[in-house]
């Protein structure tokens with residue numbers, strides 16, 4: 772029997788996004804794992820296949836991951852899903868009221884800065 776590591780392929784891990792179990796590989800960012808599973812996370816500066824930039828913050832999520840003892844700890848703040856790597860057992864929420872409101876504020880701020888610059 773060969774493992775993913777022996778064949779050069781990354782081993783699969785499971786994370787939970789909005790309560791759905793998603794199987795992915797540890798080399799992915801959260802937004803990639805979500806997209807592969809058909810879960811949409813809004814974004815502006817992310818482009819599949821390019822190095823994540825992490826500038827617009829539209830892809831923010833809330834996430835928690837288990838520590839070594841298996842206790843879940845929240846990731847600090849509201850991480851950008853395009854620059855946050857998946858972790859085994861991670862739980863991600865993409866569409867809570869708080870996250871939607873945060874994105875709305877980010878979009879409003881971006882819009883105002885564009886209007887001011889124009």
Ligand code: FES
Nearest residue numbers: 825827828830853
């Ligand atoms: S899509 Fe712009 S920060 Fe993630």
